[in-house]
Amino acid sequence: MASGVFDHPWLGGLFGDAAMAEIWSPERQLAQMLAFERAWSGARGACGLSDPALAGQAQAAIDAARIVPEDLRAGMARDGVPVPALVKRLRADQPEDVSAAIHTGATSQDVLDTALALSLRDSSDLIAARLEGLSAALAALEARFGAQPLMGRTRMQAATEITVADRVETWRLPLLAHLERLTHLRPRVERVQLGGASGDRAALSGQGQPMADHVAAALGLSSAAQAWHAMRDGVADYAGWLSLITGTLGKAGQDIALMAQQGIGEIALTGGGGSSAMPHKQNPVQAELLVTLARFNATQLAGMHQALVHEQERSGAAWSLEWMILPQMAQATGRALSVAQALIGQVERIGTPG
Numbered sequence: 001m002a003s004g005v006f007d008h009p010w011l012g013g014l015f016g017d018a019a020m021a022e023i024w025s026p027e028r029q030l031a032q033m034l035a036f037e038r039a040w041s042g043a044r045g046a047c048g049l050s051d052p053a054l055a056g057q058a059q060a061a062i063d064a065a066r067i068v069p070e071d072l073r074a075g076m077a078r079d080g081v082p083v084p085a086l087v088k089r090l091r092a093d094q095p096e097d098v099s100a101a102i103h104t105g106a107t108s109q110d111v112l113d114t115a116l117a118l119s120l121r122d123s124s125d126l127i128a129a130r131l132e133g134l135s136a137a138l139a140a141l142e143a144r145f146g147a148q149p150l151m152g153r154t155r156m157q158a159a160t161e162i163t164v165a166d167r168v169e170t171w172r173l174p175l176l177a178h179l180e181r182l183t184h185l186r187p188r189v190e191r192v193q194l195g196g197a198s199g200d201r202a203a204l205s206g207q208g209q210p211m212a213d214h215v216a217a218a219l220g221l222s223s224a225a226q227a228w229h230a231m232r233d234g235v236a237d238y239a240g241w242l243s244l245i246t247g248t249l250g251k252a253g254q255d256i257a258l259m260a261q262q263g264i265g266e267i268a269l270t271g272g273g274g275s276s277a278m279p280h281k282q283n284p285v286q287a288e289l290l291v292t293l294a295r296f297n298a299t300q301l302a303g304m305h306q307a308l309v310h311e312q313e314r315s316g317a318a319w320s321l322e323w324m325i326l327p328q329m330a331q332a333t334g335r336a337l338s339v340a341q342a343l344i345g346q347v348e349r350i351g352t353p354g
Contacts, residue, residue: 006328007021015289015293015331015335017331020330020331023119023126023330024327024330026069029069029115029119032118033083033086033115035118036106036110036215037086037087037102037103039219040102040215041102042214043215044105046214047204047210047214048207049105049207050101051097051101054100058098058099058102061098065090067089067090071089072086080316083111083112084108090103091103105196105204106194107195107196109195109229109314110194113193113228114192114193114194116235117190120190120238121190121221123330123334124182124190127333128179128182130334131245134341135176135179142164145347145350146165147163147164147165148164148351149161150166150167150266150351151266151352167255168350171248171252175248178245178248181241181244182241185241189235191223192215192219193224193229194208194211194215194227196208198314199226199314209223229310229313229314230313230314231310232307232310235307236304236305236307236308239304240301242330242333243294243298246290246293246296246297246333247298249294249336250291250293250336253286253290256287257284257288267347268350270346286342286346287343289335289339293332293335296332297329300325300329300332303324303325304322304325304329306318307322
């Protein structure tokens, strides 16, 4: 039974995001690993490292494989990575020359990091669409209520009168900056990993770059001139971007929760949460959730920066730390964006009451 908040039977009702969870699901990750192996066999045939006909047979064997995530559990426990168990199953019952066209010249990290690049690509597509949708919703909110007066508050004390637009812009404008950041991030993380055993592509007989180019084209990723096995700054930067997004949404959530306080009443929302002891209350549950998710990602970011410390050409400890943290950060970000758009849609009035 799932115990994490994102897929917990009832906690998932608050924290879960089905679309982002599917991107990071075991089934999707397994499909991405298989996609790498298929592209790899095809590249071996195209680059002369395997007979093209044998490479085609290898691809057919990969397509026909019936593997479920649970098949890799024991191998993961033994090897620290799922790929040896995966490759063993792919090569099972294949002639030796066909088996040689499966995975040979690649390493486990090539498979898993290329699968990660696919996950980040799909996550970015989802996040970008939600950023655009939320930005449009906030622009519509400004159009409806932007001219209304609102008390400006500094250090949580009344300052001078502003307009609703002044405050809403602090929620909306950073979203545009996050979309701009993404255009620079995507080429750094949506790229094939290819290094082989020690990151130098030595087993590929001088065909390392053509192999990388072929796999990249097959998977819809960019190629890379060298392995990034031990250079994780792009992944850490991506995690920072996720935290920036949830931080922006957390600021909006904190503002809305304070504006909704009884006695202040600067915002009216539909659909607030109830209390078991005080039925008269309407709690700003969604606004509070934005604050929680922002703080969650901020705390996880330190772990991703710890995962930058990869010793020599490959680290088991730092690398596996990413597996624990990054999917959770992506799910927190996806959920925060969907919650924020729903919350903005619940605004009935905003501005100084009366």
